[in-house]
Amino acid sequence: MARRRPGDGPTTVATVIPTLITQRLALRVWRPTDLPAYQAMSADADVMKFIGDGVPRSPEQAASSFERMTEGWRKHGFGVFAVEHLETESLIGLCGLEQVDPSVQSALGAERAIEIGWRLDRERWGQGYATEAAAAAADWAFSQEANLDLARLLAIIQVKNSPSIRVAERLKMTHERRTIVPGHQQWIDVFELDRAGWTTPAGRHNDSATSTPATSAHE
Secondary structure (H helix, E strand, O other), X not given: OOEEEEEEEEEOOOOEEEEEEOOOEEEEOOOHHHHHHHHHHHOOHHHHOOOOOOOOOOHHHHHHHHHHHHHHHHHHOOOEEEEEEXXXXXXXXXXXXXXXXXHHHHHHOOOOOXXXXXXXXXXHOOOOHHHHHHHHHHHHHOOOOOOOOOOXXXXXXXXXXXXXXXXXXXXXXXXXXXXXXXXXXXXXXXXXXXXXXXXXXXXXXXXXXXXXXOOOOOO
C-alpha cells in the first residue's frame, strides 16, 4: 500500500491533496514547473494515440488541460495526480481519477461513474510504472482518508490499446462490457474495480509490460 503524506497543493472544503509514495514513485499535486514536461508528453503522437481522438495537443491545448486537472481537485475533491520518479525527481506522467465523460456515461447508463486512468512518457513504458501508480491511486480512492464513498472505479480503454488492457488485468479489474461511444464511433472496453474485492496487487512495482500507452483520460 502506498504511504501518504500531506500534499503541498490547494485544498477543497473536504480534501487536502495528498502525496502518495510507492517504491519508485510519488503521486503528487501539480506544480507550475511541470507544465513544459506535460506539454512535451501531450505533443507526442505515440503517447496520445489512444487519448480521445488520438491527435497530439498543441502547447496551448496542453496548458488548458493542465489547468483543468488542477481545477478538478477543487471542484470534486479528487482528481489526477502528477507522477514523479523518486530517483530522478522528474515528471514521468499522470494517474488518478476523473468523472467519466458524459457521452461514455450515457452509454453505460451510470448516474455517477468515476474513471481511473494513467498516461506515461513514452520512455517510461514497459517498466511497470502504470500498474504501480494506478494501484496507489486505487488504494487512496477507496480509503477512509479520501472519503469518496466509492463502490467501484472504471477504466475506459480503447479496444486496440492492448498494453493498458494488460494493466487493468494486473489490477484484477473485471471486464464489464465492450461498447461504442455515441457520436464518436469509437469502440471501448470498460473494466470495473469493486471496492469490496480490492486488494493491492503484490509486487506491483516489479510488474512490467512491453509498453504502456495511456487509458482514455479525458481532456
